[in-house]
């Protein structure tokens with residue numbers, strides 16, 4: 173029992189490093205870049221608050237667990253910005269190795285359960301994973317709308333890019349949210365085009 | 368529906384500010400102070416990993432929801448360090464006003480549900496709340512052990528202080544964790560006394 177607890181605490185201490193993984197996106201007040209730990213907290217709050225936008229076959233509690241652990245692999249693999257240039261195959265290999273090492277710190281039964289949950293999120297096929305992915309994509313557009321473009325300006329993103337990279341996953345998990353959000357994005361890009 | 372979503376997103380944007388509320392405690396690598404949003408994420412991971420230390424009447428999913436929202440009031444009320452000098456009545460009043468304002472941003476039904484969950488956490492009486500409080504107390508001692516004393520040194524904390532402020536809530540929610548942790552704390556303070 174004591175060995176089990178020591179392994180669990182070693183994992184939890186290792187997880188502290190997620191607070192030092194910086195994302196491309198910034199806080200709403202534009203004071204600094206956001207880290208992946210606080211981002212994970214924030215999208216869990218998104219998932220809980222927006223639970224009524226999920227389909228009837230979604231378990232919000234499983235979604236919360238997925239979002240809680242979904243970014244841990246970034247401790248080893250770093251964050252791949254959605255609008256940046258990324259070698260997706262290389263990134264997937266790095267993330268799989270990270271999952272192996274990090275979840276491997278846990279007692280074997282628990283490590284396997286966490287790994288299965290992370291694999292499910294990555295595969296984006298089950299209703300829970302589809303909603304979790306939708307929520308994961310939602311926070312950055314909300315932040316960018318609020319602070320004048322944010323990472324869109326930085327990466328030269330256009331509305332067709334957003335339809336593909338953001339609209340598809342959000343629309344798949346929560347069509348009601350995309351129907352609400354898209355006109356705001358369109359209006360933003362129209363204003364931006366006029367300078 | 369669109370009004371409901373707009374209110375929910377307004378709440379989620381307001382919540383971004385929790386990332387700028389600084390706690391007394393520091394990251395494990397001692398690089399900077401921790402903020403309350405990333406702290407909330409980390410203790411949710413603690414709760415999920417250490418779920419097997421909770422009593423059989425504890426719902427970990429409800430605990431996760433409690434921990435997700437438990438610190439939001441700090442956006443208005445600030446963080447009260449556990450070992451600092453705090454006027455507890457004044458702090459409770461500030462936090463209640465913060466809960467009123469912040470959960471009041473949500474649609475009424477949802478605001479009431481969040482408020483009830485936060486009240487339950489604060490009252491620390493139900494099995495879920497007792498375990499949530501236990502987990503909330505656990506992360507800082509683990510961090511302080513790892514980085515040479517941390518907030519204990521800063522606030523001149525002794526082992527009797529810890530038995531009261533940390534041992535009581537942790538022992539109440541998870542006696543197995545306290546039995547594992549206490550000898551490590553005692554050893555730390557004995558070493559520290561010898562200089």
Ligand SMILES: [Ca+2]
Nearest residue numbers: 406437438503
């Ligand atoms: Ca707390």
